Amino acid sequence: xxxxxxxxxxxxxxxxxxxxxxxxxxxxxxxxxxxxxxxxxxxxxxxxxxxxxxxxxxxxxxxxxxxxxxxxxxxxxxxxxxxxxxxxxxxxxxxxxxxxxxxxxxxxxxxxxxxxxxxxxxxxxxxxxxxxxxxxxxxxxxxxxxxxxxxxxxxxxxxxxxxxxxxxxxxxxxxxxxxxxxxxxxxxxxxxxxxxxxxxxxxxxxxxxxxxxxxxxxxxxxxxxxxxxxxxxxxxxxxxxxxxxxxxxxxxxxxxxxxxxxxxxxxxxxxxxxxxxxxxxxxxxxxxxxxxxxxxxxxxxxxxxxxxxxxxxxxxxxxxxxxxxxxxxxxxxxxxxxxxxxxxxxxxxxxxxxxxxxxxxxxxxxxxxxxxxxxxxxxxxxxxxxxxxxxxxxxxxxxxxxxxxxxxxxxxxxxxxxxxxx
Amino acid sequence: xxxxxxxxxxxxxxxxxxxxxxxxxxxxxxxxxxxxxxxxxxxxxxxxxxxxxxxxxxxxxxxxxxxxxxxxxxxxxxxxxxxxxxxxxxxxxxxxxxxxxxxxxxxxxxxxxxxxxxxxxxxxxxxxxxxxxxxxxxxxxxxxxxxxxxxxxxxxxxxxxxxxxxxxxxxxxxxxxxxxxxxxxxxxxxxxxxxxxxxxxxxxxxxxxxxxxxxxxxxxxxxxxxxxxxxxxxxxxxxxxxxxxxxxxxxxxxxxxxxxxxxxxxxxxxxxxxxxxxxxxxxxxxxxxxxxxxxxxxxxxxxxxxxxxxxxxxxxxxxxxxxxxxx
Numbered sequence: 001x002x003x004x005x006x007x008x009x010x011x012x013x014x015x016x017x018x019x020x021x022x023x024x025x026x027x028x029x030x031x032x033x034x035x036x037x038x039x040x041x042x043x044x045x046x047x048x049x050x051x052x053x054x055x056x057x058x059x060x061x062x063x064x065x066x067x068x069x070x071x072x073x074x075x076x077x078x079x080x081x082x083x084x085x086x087x088x089x090x091x092x093x094x095x096x097x098x099x100x101x102x103x104x105x106x107x108x109x110x111x112x113x114x115x116x117x118x119x120x121x122x123x124x125x126x127x128x129x130x131x132x133x134x135x136x137x138x139x140x141x142x143x144x145x146x147x148x149x150x151x152x153x154x155x156x157x158x159x160x161x162x163x164x165x166x167x168x169x170x171x172x173x174x175x176x177x178x179x180x181x182x183x184x185x186x187x188x189x190x191x192x193x194x195x196x197x198x199x200x201x202x203x204x205x206x207x208x209x210x211x212x213x214x215x216x217x218x219x220x221x222x223x224x225x226x227x228x229x230x231x232x233x234x235x236x237x238x239x240x241x242x243x244x245x246x247x248x249x250x251x252x253x254x255x256x257x258x259x260x261x262x263x264x265x266x267x268x269x270x271x272x273x274x275x276x277x278x279x280x281x282x283x284x285x286x287x288x289x290x291x292x293x294x295x296x297x298x299x300x301x302x303x304x305x306x307x308x309x310x311x312x313x314x315x316x317x318x319x320x321x322x323x324x325x326x327x328x329x330x331x332x333x334x335x336x337x338x339x340x341x342x343x344x345x346x347x348x349x350x351x352x353x354x355x356x357x358x359x360x361x362x363x364x365x366x367x368x369x370x371x372x373x374x375x376x377x378x379x380x381x382x383x384x385x386x387x388x389x390x391x392x393x394x395x396x397x398x399x400x401x402x403x404x405x406x407x408x409x410x411x412x413x414x415x416x417x418x419x420x421x422x
Numbered sequence: 423x424x425x426x427x428x429x430x431x432x433x434x435x436x437x438x439x440x441x442x443x444x445x446x447x448x449x450x451x452x453x454x455x456x457x458x459x460x461x462x463x464x465x466x467x468x469x470x471x472x473x474x475x476x477x478x479x480x481x482x483x484x485x486x487x488x489x490x491x492x493x494x495x496x497x498x499x500x501x502x503x504x505x506x507x508x509x510x511x512x513x514x515x516x517x518x519x520x521x522x523x524x525x526x527x528x529x530x531x532x533x534x535x536x537x538x539x540x541x542x543x544x545x546x547x548x549x550x551x552x553x554x555x556x557x558x559x560x561x562x563x564x565x566x567x568x569x570x571x572x573x574x575x576x577x578x579x580x581x582x583x584x585x586x587x588x589x590x591x592x593x594x595x596x597x598x599x600x601x602x603x604x605x606x607x608x609x610x611x612x613x614x615x616x617x618x619x620x621x622x623x624x625x626x627x628x629x630x631x632x633x634x635x636x637x638x639x640x641x642x643x644x645x646x647x648x649x650x651x652x653x654x655x656x657x658x659x660x661x662x663x664x665x666x667x668x669x670x671x672x673x674x675x676x677x678x679x680x681x682x683x684x685x686x687x688x689x690x691x692x693x694x695x696x697x698x699x700x701x702x703x704x705x706x707x708x709x710x711x712x713x714x715x716x717x718x719x720x721x722x723x724x725x726x727x728x729x730x731x732x733x734x735x736x737x738x739x740x741x742x743x744x745x746x747x748x749x
Contacts, residue, residue, distance in 0.1 A: 193635065194635050194638050194639065197604075197633060197635045197636060197639055198438070198610070198639055199538055199539070199565060200538040200562070200563050200564035200565030200566065200607060200610060201538050201539070201563070201564070201565075202564075269542075269546075270538065270539025270540075270542050270543055272543075310515075311515060314515035314516065314517055315515065315516060316516070316535060316536075316537030316538070316539060316540045316543070316563075317537065317538065317539045317543075318537045318538065318539075318563070319537055
């Protein structure tokens with residue numbers, strides 16, 4: 001089948017391309033990109049791309065799949081439907097299923113579930129059995145099957161982590177960690193500062209993250225196993241990471257879309273969907289994170305899609321389980337807040353949500369270039385829709401944008417020869 | 423019966439955004455209800471036929487009793503909810519609880535919860551479904567306790583002018599708030615009302631219970647030593663100290679706390695001779711206040727606070743539920 005998308009804005013961060021052109025897709029490949037392509041051919045579907053964006057499919061670094069174990073919150077089918085509707089073509093999924101992905105049979109079973117899904121899904125393997133922060137999984141056996149190792153939200157104790165980093169050296173797989181020292185975090189549920197004082201919510205000091213990060217950077221300086229730093233949320237962390245990268249340490253880093261869009265001021269609503277595993281930063285943190293992503297210090301923007309049921313989330317802010325969904329709303333919101341506002345160029349944003357996440361996962365990034373596989377997102381930045389129970393494909397609705405109007409919608413996601421029409 | 427109360431606020435969730443005219447409206451209305459309470463019948467038909475639901479997710483006897491009496495004096499019907507007797511542990515959400523009382527016809531919900539933000543979350547949902555119900559925050563976590571803030575304000579103002587309490591009476595008065603500021607919803611509400619009045623507000627407590635950030639919250643002075651806060655103070659407000667602060671490594675011992683921050687007769691010598699002492703209760707005798715201070719009617723306003731509480735809560739309920747709301 002051949003499709004001609006006429007006069008669409010083509011973005012390709014790898015070649016720094018940002019042009020308006022005609023694009024011909026043929027048998028799952030990008031056959032041609034040119035200012036004008038002939039539309040005189042039989043068997044040709046023609047799409048008017050005016051005002052729309054055609055760019056590489058989005059890649060998410062870490063989201064929760066919830067199948068098996070929590071299918072009332074999300075299934076792999078609903079997750080990938082939401083992801084496709086949000087422009088994603090690849091997902092790396094956390095091992096926090098039930099049972100968790102801490103052994104070969106579980107991972108192989110999960111790989112079989114991934115087959116037949118419209119998107120390319122890869123698993124993170126657990127760092128510790130049951131994600132409990134104690135002991136080691138069989139890294140040698142699991143390494144070929146996983147994109148890397150992560151316990152999701154918990155950081156294993158430093159003494160254990162040291163040994164794991166040593167052990168992983170020959171395996172070539174990264175370990176993904178959200179830096180946090182639980183002893184310093186205490187019962188904090190929002191980033192400590194002027195706003196935690198006003199709102200009367202227990203504060204989590206920024207040094208619960210930066211002290212852990214500093215320790216991690218010391219470890220990786222001594223034991224050069226690659227680390228991906230997840231959910232970076234403070235201004236000081238951006239500085240620490242910049243310094244460590246300048247020293248050549250094998251680290252990559254990400255923050256999440258919500259940490260770029262919201263800060264502690266948004267918590268005046270006490271909306272439990274803004275209670276996150278790593279708390280939202282204070283206003284200066286949010287600014288530093290945006291600058292850090294723009295400068296490439298923070299490599300990528302993750303979604304960290306975390307479905308939680310209505311019953312579990314409809315409690316007080318402090319008592320709610322942390323996390324929010326986001327695969328379907330991340331792109332339009334980032335586009336509005338970062339690109340339309342002039343903070344980022346279109347290519348800078350796309351680099352951070354497609355090209356760089358793929359690199360962090362050790363994958364060749366998707367491209368929007370002649371000869372590349374048609375792994376693409378067709379995005380209409382003006383189309384308006386409502387993120388309500390009908391509009392959201394996820395089984396859960398724990399989004400700060402629930403029932404709000406969203407400007408910008410993915411029209412089509414092209415992935416592995418499956419066209420996901422929204 | 424107050425005839426001139428003008429009130430447009432739908433819910434009373436905190437004092438952070440209260441206006442001077444709202445403070446004065448509550449103070450004046452409370453003064454007229456105090457006269458009603460001092461009279462023979464003690465009751466007015468202001469909220470006749472209205473249902474006030476006390477949703478106290480966090481157990482409380484004193485505040486709940488005060489609200490219950492206030493609602494009864496206004497001739498409202500009262501429903502009481504307490505988690506011990508509820509299905510909250512069986513999967514009912516906070517919104518389900520509120521909607522249950524909505525279905526029973528509640529017009530005003532008085533909500534206390536151990537976590538910050540719950541009254542606001544319920545108010546948002548009740549507005550979303552256009553229920554028309556008014557929400558009154560009776561204390562949420564460490565956030566705010568507006569009715570306590572207003573009754574403290576009323577107690578202070580009536581000390582200065584018994585008949586016509588008004589906000590500006592406190593302009594230039596020095597008020598020291600002493601103790602566990604960090605964990606106190608009462609302190610936050612007091613900071614908003616006192617700074618709105620133009621009082622000179624001084625906070626004092628150990629650094630673990632009084633972060634410097636409070637100085638950026640509002641125009642207040644932060645002291646880790648008691649003396650500069652008490653010097654020439656017109657009023658001293660002590661806060662309750664929870665015993666768990668020791669287990670949380672925020673304080674070494676109760677003994678050291680009392681030695682350094684306890685309000686004693688000796689320490690009050692630093693204040694103005696007319697100084698009065700307040701405490702939201704219940705008092706840990708010999709910790710926040712020495713017994714001799716607490717029991718001295720020339721100094722302690724603790725029982726006046728409790729008495730004021732009923733009139734002030736009547737005023738707030740009347741503001742929310744009376745005929746003074748715009749349609």
